[in-house]
Amino acid sequence: MGKKVCVVITARPSYSRIKTALKSIDEHPDLELQLVIAASALLDRYGSAVNFIEEDGFKIDERVYMVIEGSTLASAAKTTGIGIMELSTVFDNLRPDMVITIADRFETMSTAIAASYMNIPLVHIQGGEVTGNIDEKVRHAITKLSDLHLVSNEDAKNRLIRMGEHEETVFVTGCPSIDLVREVMESPNLDFDPCEKYGGVGSYINPNEDFMVVMQHPVTTEIDESRHQTEILIHEVAKMHVPVFWFWPNPDAGSDGTSNAIRTYREQNPNNKFRFFKNMEGRDFLRLLYASRCLVGNSSAGIRECSFMGVPVVNLGSRQNMRLRGPNVIDCGFQNNELSHALQSQFSHGLYEPAFLYGDGYAAQKIANLVATITPDFKKVISY
Amino acid sequence: MGKKVCVVITARPSYSRIKTALKSIDEHPDLELQLVIAASALLDRYGSAVNFIEEDGFKIDERVYMVIEGSTLASAAKTTGIGIMELSTVFDNLRPDMVITIADRFETMSTAIAASYMNIPLVHIQGGEVTGNIDEKVRHAITKLSDLHLVSNEDAKNRLIRMGEHEETVFVTGCPSIDLVREVMESPNLDFDPCEKYGGVGSYINPNEDFMVVMQHPVTTEIDESRHQTEILIHEVAKMHVPVFWFWPNPDAGSDGTSNAIRTYREQNPNNKFRFFKNMEGRDFLRLLYASRCLVGNSSAGIRECSFMGVPVVNLGSRQNMRLRGPNVIDCGFQNNELSHALQSQFSHGLYEPAFLYGDGYAAQKIANLVATITPDFKKVISY
Amino acid sequence: MGKKVCVVITARPSYSRIKTALKSIDEHPDLELQLVIAASALLDRYGSAVNFIEEDGFKIDERVYMVIEGSTLASAAKTTGIGIMELSTVFDNLRPDMVITIADRFETMSTAIAASYMNIPLVHIQGGEVTGNIDEKVRHAITKLSDLHLVSNEDAKNRLIRMGEHEETVFVTGCPSIDLVREVMESPNLDFDPCEKYGGVGSYINPNEDFMVVMQHPVTTEIDESRHQTEILIHEVAKMHVPVFWFWPNPDAGSDGTSNAIRTYREQNPNNKFRFFKNMEGRDFLRLLYASRCLVGNSSAGIRECSFMGVPVVNLGSRQNMRLRGPNVIDCGFQNNELSHALQSQFSHGLYEPAFLYGDGYAAQKIANLVATITPDFKKVISY
Amino acid sequence: MGKKVCVVITARPSYSRIKTALKSIDEHPDLELQLVIAASALLDRYGSAVNFIEEDGFKIDERVYMVIEGSTLASAAKTTGIGIMELSTVFDNLRPDMVITIADRFETMSTAIAASYMNIPLVHIQGGEVTGNIDEKVRHAITKLSDLHLVSNEDAKNRLIRMGEHEETVFVTGCPSIDLVREVMESPNLDFDPCEKYGGVGSYINPNEDFMVVMQHPVTTEIDESRHQTEILIHEVAKMHVPVFWFWPNPDAGSDGTSNAIRTYREQNPNNKFRFFKNMEGRDFLRLLYASRCLVGNSSAGIRECSFMGVPVVNLGSRQNMRLRGPNVIDCGFQNNELSHALQSQFSHGLYEPAFLYGDGYAAQKIANLVATITPDFKKVISY
Secondary structure (H helix, E strand, C coil): CCEEEEEEECCHHHHHHHHHHHHHHHHCCCEEEEEEEEHHHHCHHHCCHHHHHHHCCCCCCEEECCCECCCCHHHHHHHHHHHHHHHHHHHHHHCCCEEEEECCCCCHHHHHHHHHHCCCCEEEECCCCCCCHHHHHHHHHHHHHCCEEEECCHHHHHHHHHCCCCHHHEEECCCHHHHHHHHHCCCCCCCCCHHHHHCCEECCCCCCCCCEEEECCCCHHHHHHHHHHHHHHHHHHHHCCCCEEEECCCCCCCHHHHHHHHHHHHHHCCCCCEEEECCCCHHHHHHHHHHCCEEEECCHHHHCHHHHHCCCEEEECCCCCCCCCCCCEEEECCCHHHHHHHHHHHHCCCCCCCCCCCCCCCHHHHHHHHHHHCCCCCCCCCCC | CCEEEEEEECCHHHHHHHHHHHHHHHHCCCEEEEEEEEHHHHCHHHCCHHHHHHHCCCCCCEEECCCECCCCHHHHHHHHHHHHHHHHHHHHHHCCCEEEEECCCCCHHHHHHHHHHCCCCEEEECCCCCCCHHHHHHHHHHHHHCCEEEECCHHHHHHHHHCCCCHHHEEECCCHHHHHHHHHCCCCCCCCCHHHHHCCEECCCCCCCCCEEEECCCCHHHHHHHHHHHHHHHHHHHHCCCCEEEECCCCCCCHHHHHHHHHHHHHHCCCCCEEEECCCCHHHHHHHHHHCCEEEECCHHHHCHHHHHCCCEEEECCCCCCCCCCCCEEEECCCHHHHHHHHHHHHCCCCCCCCCCCCCCCHHHHHHHHHHHCCCCCCCCCCC | CCEEEEEEECCHHHHHHHHHHHHHHHHCCCEEEEEEEEHHHHCHHHCCHHHHHHHCCCCCCEEECCCECCCCHHHHHHHHHHHHHHHHHHHHHHCCCEEEEECCCCCHHHHHHHHHHCCCCEEEECCCCCCCHHHHHHHHHHHHHCCEEEECCHHHHHHHHHCCCCHHHEEECCCHHHHHHHHHCCCCCCCCCHHHHHCCEECCCCCCCCCEEEECCCCHHHHHHHHHHHHHHHHHHHHCCCCEEEECCCCCCCHHHHHHHHHHHHHHCCCCCEEEECCCCHHHHHHHHHHCCEEEECCHHHHCHHHHHCCCEEEECCCCCCCCCCCCEEEECCCHHHHHHHHHHHHCCCCCCCCCCCCCCCHHHHHHHHHHHCCCCCCCCCCC | CCEEEEEEECCHHHHHHHHHHHHHHHHCCCEEEEEEEEHHHHCHHHCCHHHHHHHCCCCCCEEECCCECCCCHHHHHHHHHHHHHHHHHHHHHHCCCEEEEECCCCCHHHHHHHHHHCCCCEEEECCCCCCCHHHHHHHHHHHHHCCEEEECCHHHHHHHHHCCCCHHHEEECCCHHHHHHHHHCCCCCCCCCHHHHHCCEECCCCCCCCCEEEECCCCHHHHHHHHHHHHHHHHHHHHCCCCEEEECCCCCCCHHHHHHHHHHHHHHCCCCCEEEECCCCHHHHHHHHHHCCEEEECCHHHHCHHHHHCCCEEEECCCCCCCCCCCCEEEECCCHHHHHHHHHHHHCCCCCCCCCCCCCCCHHHHHHHHHHHCCCCCCCCCCC
16 A cells, blocks of 8 residues: 555646646555545536546546635635635545645645645645736745645746745656647647537637637736726737637636626627637647647646747736746737737747746656655744 | 724734734724634633623624634634635625734634635734744745735844745834733733632632743644643643643644643642633733743743743743744753753743843834835735 | 514525515615525526616625535535525624525525524515425425415415414415516516527527427436436427527526536527527516417426416426416426427417416515514424 | 445434434444434533444444534534535435434534435434424424434324324334433443542532432523523522532533533532533433432433433423423423422432333334335425
8 A cells, every 4th residue: 555645636727737647646656646626627617627537547536516606706715715624524534645736726725724734744736936916825825835845947946945945845847737748749730620529619610720729817816807808809819810719718716707708709709710618638739739820818838838839829918927938928918909919920930949948748757756755744844 | 984904813812912003003093993803712712812802992893703623633724714714704794905914823824815815915913933833834824825024023024035025015013912011011010819810720829929820732733742741741840839820722733632631630639739721811911920930831922922021931842943032931842851950940040131032012003004004915926 | 773684585586586575675664674695696607686686776785605616416515504604694794683585495595594593583485385306395494494484375374384383473475476477467568679688699589479488497306317308308399490588597406417408409400499598687587478379397487477477388397396386387297299299289379367376466565564563483383 | 235324423412312223223234334423422522422432332434523613603503504514525425325313403404404405315313392492493394304204202203294294204213212221221220430430520429329410401592591590500409408410511502601600600619519520421321310319400311211210300491391291300490499399399209100202112123124124215295
């Protein structure tokens, strides 16, 4: 019986990020994976990540329904409170030797608090980065509750050490999401028809045409603007007169505004060239990005995965504000000309040189090995 | 209509610390105090701080029952989860312009998460200190969720800046608990009979005799030992054959062990010289300390208040491990000779020179003025 | 200052039922209305009843987000648990003299438990009826927690008395939903274009053509079948080749199945004659029913409102199983011929004679007067 | 693998009642017992029933901490809400074929709602009785959520049938608490020294002297009076100048008042003849009652167990108001003479004739057999 490593996954994009590491942990002879699927990862409205997880062959130990409906700021807080209550029961049942939490979504704080308050060593993946908005507060607060830090790059490592984490608890593994990119880049061509394989709603798009991909999430510190921002985005993208694959947003505060703007546009413009998806299997999504002329929006995929592949990105608004980024990214705001110029420039640019900012593509094995060999102590004092 | 400043008090000692600042905020012409009393501050078992608060003339806006009975680690987590649910409703009703949270008890995380997730600027009092144990994780995590930091000393300020907080958001005000000490030191003599005024249980103690005060809380990262540690402490203290005023512990995980050890001792030693109290009004408590030969245990009062007064302290175990301390403190562990020597040495020492490590006694006014003039932004990015 | 009467509304249809009574309470000189909007009544996905409520001029005292996403049976239970926690805080703040709860949706149990456990007299509207499924258990359990019963008809009154309620606590007022029907019947013609006024999605329907209305909710004791049942229903309705106004289901366990069946059908049959709505203002909805050839589905509107208007109804499945019904209703199951025959028969029948089974249309004033003159005692003992 | 029968025990007295049935279920070849210990049954303050349960050899499947501290009415409601959230997770994990809930304490509603909302057949033990106060509402509401009723006597059975329960779902088994009484009556003499065996606090009592037993719980609909009522009781009992074994109250709303009255009395009357216990093993408790001159207070043990043994009872106040009782009971209120006369009369009376009102002492086997042979349907409609 190996060391019991419990991973809590609360959202579709978190699963994409951690997937290869899950596999490595699951297959490691000294480790026993305990998998908890929670929050929006269980919900149909946000793409039922849980189904992909099961199709990928993982056994799910617990499911935790915790999302309070109603995308207000108070309900994000309440969701987190419920998550703590539920996860403390789950950890009591599973009795893991350590708990892994991923990145910085608001509800990951539930995992961090339940584990650290129960004296279970907490491992944080993707701490030490800088982005702005509520994610920023959550990420660094989780760092302070965590006992072992597995980070994407030296930049993040140095930041954690400056913040007072002990050097011997911080390891650069790279981000496991890049592992998948590396594998996909061995045969990166689009080998499926997205509309056929994933359904979705909207116009049929021929994948052999030149197309764009859009992925825009609400920004929790700007929720009042999320509807308006989405309207500007749709308008500018439509003006390009090219086919667009568009992904629905995460269930953060403000997502109702974003979703409504999309629905209204669709109803008023029945002849648009847009196709809407909730979700896509990770490899397929990467091949779609690689086949696209550019990615538009504020998804971290533009900063992380696309830098490895060299895909042009129009990064819109403040959400990825301060992340480390490669030459493939043009940042812009919602002033119309700015966005319009960026779209035209990136659409015609073609692939950039790859940049390995978030890992070399071998993070999963490093993570599994570290977790197998290190048993972090849950008692911790700042280093200065 | 002034700026609405909501203060959440979750425990008896937190009230003692913040009391003078509450008064200054309440009386400030540009501020409107909103007072929320929560968690153990409402409970009879832990001294009903709420009664003292009302007797002191404060109007209570909301009461939040949130403590799950059963002093396990999981119930500390659940209590925190419930606190988030309840406080997010409270903040929704009160709509404060900012929220103040105090120090580092586990359930203060409820205040910090509810406020920061709802985009309400969060002010943290007494961040930046170093102690060890779960308080350490909680304190620094709250720093990372906070937008304005009002700290006890330059040491704390420098630490926060090293941690990545922006210098313009960190102010040394001193700890408001020291304000009360300064006032009391103007006429510090014991002017009441503790047994008569506070009841309590146990033997009558003549306050004119030489006595000790004991205050020992369970350490959440060592809960299995809390009963045993308390037994050693009782045994060694009893060997001194002097009268002892003993305060019941906080409702942390482990407090059942501590309480049981005390109860068992009392039943087996009906003729002991111990008197047990739940609580005491702040000034009375300070005069009791000043009149004592020494304070024994792991209360932060030994490190903070007693340094200002010069009262000898035997600081026991790891709870105050790394706090900045004055010459009045002797640290020791549970090895019997060590404790026994420290008790004898401090009991016979007499007052030390005062040390102003945690403020000059004028924190309250500084806090009220800062809160009245600064409106922190809830959007925040690490400084490096 | 009148008697404080707190009404908790948790869903769109509950608002429609109680609306006229809310107005009478609000305008009564001896009563002060406290309005709490909770659960799906706040949510965009279920038609944001809250917006209609505000447009109707009511002041909302508290909003309670309590729905846990994920339409499983466990999440219905959890939603109810959260509702109790939230509503007990709400009642603590509002301090009502009595609380009114409506009918039998699962989450109304939150209102009933919070009020009765806090010794606040509880008034139940629409107790004593018989339907089958979980509503049946909830309705009678709420009866047992209630202190005053305002019912639709003599049949319900007699049942409550047989169940052990004291005769002097049971009053026949009629159902306030019928008040609106009575008013609308004074000028019942369709005076708006539904697609134009309410948007919705799907084909445009000319309201001057002969059309049907469909309203089918999942049955919580048959959730596994809800998708399949919806598929049969769509198929049979489509075979009629007539325009159809279709309303989305309530957020009960099973609603994902129903919604998915609808979505799949729409995508596979782009040329259908269906128009889908989330919600409609109450009077407009009644005029739409009156203008239709028949109502199909398992909504209680078919049993209650339609009996007063004489609109033909195909009542499908077990949901309204045992409700008192008029001659306008044909019951049928999911065997295809059965449903197909019922549809054809009712579509061609024309209006039936009205039946006043659920009130004479003057319930609101009776309710307000009773609540103003009676102060029920929260102590209660079964009558035998 | 037998049918999985989940029993949820939330308090010390509920365990005493159900204990023999637990054993019969556990030993039945066709049944698999799933045991959930929750609420005050886990708490040291209320006698840690959980320890007795383990000593009795039962395996505990889940522990559910759910009691919110602070004995207010709102916290009873919140405790119930938390219980629903926790138990729905527990039932999701354990997947029982049926759930058994006992009697009528407020928090048993958590069990009833979680099970019935999750479509798990619910078995209610001790429904159909009449008592008054909030227990009355809870008991009958649980009846309406239950699918199988195992009751104490024909009186209860007839009441359930009048309430609309189907005759074929109601069975008279007797109350399993009486099974223990029957066994103990085979050798009923006091074979231990209570002070020696159970510790407790207060004066030593020689069990060979004539003594009384007191057991008085707060009444939730009269919580403001609970302190005052306890004071009267102590005063009157003390006037008898006989030794008294006194049991601490249940953790209901109002218990702080009761406990405080007891504490104050003890401190002011150090030479009293009272001994205070938290708890006692069931057989020992019955032998103590049998050896006493009389039982005083409002415990149901006076009505139920004592009727079988013929022990004289002074039943005080409204808590057992309408329960079926034998000739051994004298009812009285808090008017001093009334209580004083009843105490004198019962103290000198000696044993009464036994009355078998709550069963013949063979309930456990009947319960196990019924549960093994009947699978109740969770769909239910009132019988008229």
